[in-house]
Amino acid sequence: MAADIEHLATQIRDLHAAFDSSEWEPSPTEHACAIRILEAVAARPLGEAIVQGMRPVTPGGSLAEDSRLAPAAVSCAVYFRRSADPFSAAGEQVQGDFLDLLRKITGRPGEGAVVVGRR
Numbered sequence: 569m570a571a572d573i574e575h576l577a578t579q580i581r582d583l584h585a586a587f588d589s590s591e592w593e594p595s596p597t598e599h600a601c602a603i604r605i606l607e608a609v610a611a612r613p614l615g616e617a618i619v620q621g622m623r624p625v626t627p628g629g630s631l632a633e634d635s636r637l638a639p640a641a642v643s644c645a646v647y648f649r650r651s652a653d654p655f656s657a658a659g660e661q662v663q664g665d666f667l668d669l670l671r672k673i674t675g676r677p678g679e680g681a682v683v684v685g686r687r
Contacts, residue, residue: 644663
């Protein structure tokens with residue numbers, strides 16, 4: 569699992585860098601998914617919130633095949649749903665970095681706080 573969390577941390581770090589450098593502009597669907605994930609994480613664990621947030625709201629409203637957010641989001645969901653210790657120091661760091669990325673995408677700093685220790 570250590571390699572998984574390291575790979576996930578790299579994915580998220582790369583998305584932060586691409587967003588900050590304007591190399592990546594999230595699509596409207598990626599933006600909508602980010603909003604839904606942040607809203608869902610207030611009531612459920614991150615892995616479940618990601619699954620809920622990525623469900624299409626309208627026909628054709630799912631993330632495109634070329635989405636840069638989708639692979640990181642799916643990896644996060646899998647890691648946080650399957651990990652024996654998702655709240656290790658590395659897990660908490662990745663969780664915080666992922667939520668920060670979603671906040672950047674939505675322009676909503678400080679929203680979507682995670683309750684530490686929730687499964």
